[in-house]
Amino acid sequence: MSTVITASGLSKQYKSTLALDNVSFQIPAGRIVGLIGPNGAGKTTALKAILGLTDFTGELNVLGFDPRKQRDKLMGEVCFIADVAVLPRWIRVSEVVDFVANVHPRFNRAKCEAFLKRTKLQPGQRVRQMSKGMIVQLHLALVMAIDAKLLILDEPTLGLDILYRKQFYQNLLEDYFDEHKTIIVTTHQVEEVEHILTDLMFIRDGKIVLDADMDAVGERFIEVMVNADKADTARQLKPLDERQVFGKSIFLFDGVSRDVLEQLGEIRRPSISDLFVATMKGTYA
Amino acid sequence: MFWLVKREFWEHRGGFFWAPVITGGVFLLLNIMGIITAEVLGASHGIRFGASGGLQRVIADMDAGDLSKVGMALDVAMYSAMGLLIVVLGFVVFFYCLGALYDDRRDRSIMFWKSLPISDASTVLSKVVSATVLAPVIAVIVGIVVGMLQLLILAITLSFHGVNVWQLLVQAHPFRVMFNLIGYIPLYVLWALPSVGWLLLCSAWARNKPFLWAVALPVATGLLISWFGIMGLFNLPMTWFWENVVQRSLFSVFPGTGSLFGSSLRHSTGNVENLSFMDLGSTYHLLASPDLWIGVLAGAGLLVAAIWFRRWRDDS
Numbered sequence: 001m002s003t004v005i006t007a008s009g010l011s012k013q014y015k016s017t018l019a020l021d022n023v024s025f026q027i028p029a030g031r032i033v034g035l036i037g038p039n040g041a042g043k044t045t046a047l048k049a050i051l052g053l054t055d056f057t058g059e060l061n062v063l064g065f066d067p068r069k070q071r072d073k074l075m076g077e078v079c080f081i082a083d084v085a086v087l088p089r090w091i092r093v094s095e096v097v098d099f100v101a102n103v104h105p106r107f108n109r110a111k112c113e114a115f116l117k118r119t120k121l122q123p124g125q126r127v128r129q130m131s132k133g134m135i136v137q138l139h140l141a142l143v144m145a146i147d148a149k150l151l152i153l154d155e156p157t158l159g160l161d162i163l164y165r166k167q168f169y170q171n172l173l174e175d176y177f178d179e180h181k182t183i184i185v186t187t188h189q190v191e192e193v194e195h196i197l198t199d200l201m202f203i204r205d206g207k208i209v210l211d212a213d214m215d216a217v218g219e220r221f222i223e224v225m226v227n228a229d230k231a232d233t234a235r236q237l238k239p240l241d242e243r244q245v246f247g248k249s250i251f252l253f254d255g256v257s258r259d260v261l262e263q264l265g266e267i268r269r270p271s272i273s274d275l276f277v278a279t280m281k282g283t284y285a
Numbered sequence: 286m287f288w289l290v291k292r293e294f295w296e297h298r299g300g301f302f303w304a305p306v307i308t309g310g311v312f313l314l315l316n317i318m319g320i321i322t323a324e325v326l327g328a329s330h331g332i333r334f335g336a337s338g339g340l341q342r343v344i345a346d347m348d349a350g351d352l353s354k355v356g357m358a359l360d361v362a363m364y365s366a367m368g369l370l371i372v373v374l375g376f377v378v379f380f381y382c383l384g385a386l387y388d389d390r391r392d393r394s395i396m397f398w399k400s401l402p403i404s405d406a407s408t409v410l411s412k413v414v415s416a417t418v419l420a421p422v423i424a425v426i427v428g429i430v431v432g433m434l435q436l437l438i439l440a441i442t443l444s445f446h447g448v449n450v451w452q453l454l455v456q457a458h459p460f461r462v463m464f465n466l467i468g469y470i471p472l473y474v475l476w477a478l479p480s481v482g483w484l485l486l487c488s489a490w491a492r493n494k495p496f497l498w499a500v501a502l503p504v505a506t507g508l509l510i511s512w513f514g515i516m517g518l519f520n521l522p523m524t525w526f527w528e529n530v531v532q533r534s535l536f537s538v539f540p541g542t543g544s545l546f547g548s549s550l551r552h553s554t555g556n557v558e559n560l561s562f563m564d565l566g567s568t569y570h571l572l573a574s575p576d577l578w579i580g581v582l583a584g585a586g587l588l589v590a591a592i593w594f595r596r597w598r599d600d601s
Binding site: 048053073076087091 | 296393402403597599
């Protein structure tokens with residue numbers, strides 16, 4: 001399988017803070033990667049480096065291009081939705097479709113119009129007259145009509161109601177994603193992307209603290225519900241996290257064998273949000 | 286590039302198209318109001334121009350020299366419509382350039398534009414073309430239409446007084462006026478370049494308040510130089526600085542300033558009597574002045590800097 005992004009020794013220094021600290025990773029094609037971290041962990045900086053929007057030190061190869069030097073060519077293969085409010089407020093639906101159709105070689109106008117038909121958007125409508133949800137619908141319709149190899153989503157569903165959010169990811173999975181495409185998504189609403197991710201990356205203080213595919217995550221991290229009498233035994237196995245529910249303790253283990261844990265109590269796969277909270281403990285302290 | 290410029294037009298339809306149209310409309314309206322006032326006042330005071338063909342006789346008595354003066358007056362009427370539009374155009378271009386690379390950074394829509402496979406150089410150049418070609422072309426077209434309407438209004442008014450309109454109109458040179466105005470555009474592109482470059486650079490560079498930076502920087506430097514000059518220190522070329530740096534960086538977007546404080550008028554062979562200083566042969570004397578070409582070079586340099594800032598400015 002070909003590699004879409006190769007980063008090695010990526011660093012970015014802002015005035016006083018180190019936003020990326022010697023980060024290295026690889027992202028193969030056909031994956032949906034969740035880049036998850038607390039506020040200010042360096043997620044957006046990493047995405048901006050990939051998109052060539054910011055300077056950095058280290059090596060970075062995106063689809064065979066150096067984002068610093070070949071940004072224009074790179075953007076023919078990459079799409080991104082950075083936040084809800086980036087479409088210019090003065091533009092009309094028909095204008096933005098016209099414009100993208102004429103500047104983007106990989107844009108399929110018929111496809112875009114088909115997507116737009118499914119929404120309430122009118123050709124003459126301006127972005128400033130739309131709700132946040134409608135703006136994202138428009139942006140998504142544009143992006144899904146572009147046959148890009150890499151799609152980058154930075155908090156795409158921020159500020160949307162649950163209907164739009166569900167629809168957003170559903171459209172993305174059903175009508176867009178295939179084995180030739182790669183999606184990188186950052187979000188705080190971890191529960192929503194949990195079921196669509198194939199890979200997980202946790203980033204904290206500019207460092208990648210976890211980089212694994214979801215199957216590996218399921219094998220490595222196990223949650224056990226332990227009765228009070230076995231709690232001390234469980235604690236000796238050095239759990240990542242412990243919390244109390246209905247008089248029982250729930251322990252989260254990293255890399256402890258399944259057989260051992262099954263003897264302690266009922267085991268299950270931890271949710272990403274629990275895993276996230278456990279991994280990021282003490283970030284803001 | 287066509288679509289990039291079209292995009293600029295969509296965004297700035299108000300400034301590029303409606304501003305000259307509305308200005309032209311107001312100009313015509315004021316003229317009509319003026320004519321009506323004159324007619325009403327004239328009628329109430331019992332003054333009756335040419336009711337018995339008197340005015341027509343006056344014209345018939347004029348010799349060729351007088352008639353050409355009438356033609357010139359009509360040409361002036363056409364130019365005057367343009368004059369007002371030119372001032373408006375100057376302001377539109379000035380503020381357009383200041384906002385062109387700043388507004389989308391402020392509302393973060395730059396993230397959308399940058400997600401498209403368009404180089405930063407073509408983005409910046411599309412804005413230069415919009416400012417120096419698109420905006421003046423629209424203004425000139427509107428100006429010509431307004432000028433024609435103006436002539437028509439004068440002609441109709443006069444014809445009410447029994448004056449043979451066509452006899453007068455053949456004395457005007459509407460096509461020469463048109464030709465001069467259209468022909469001036471390429472010169473404007475070159476002359477405006479340092480201003481456009483400087484304003485776009487400020488627009489791409491300033492983190493906030495590009496207007497303040499764009500105006501304050503050259504003016505403050507000028508004041509500093511003048512201050513040293515007054516104290517007799519360093520013997521810096523203060524007049525030169527004000528004329529060639531401050532004026533060129535801020536006011537060259539106003540069309541016609543090339544002929545005003547450029548060197549062309551001083552060496553102009555043109556003759557104010559018959560408006561020939563507006564002829565291309567005379568306006569294009571500017572091409573011979575080093576001021577123009579130095580300005581073009583400086584403008585190109587400023588644009589390169591603007592492109593660089595557009596590429597690397599990272600403030601989101």
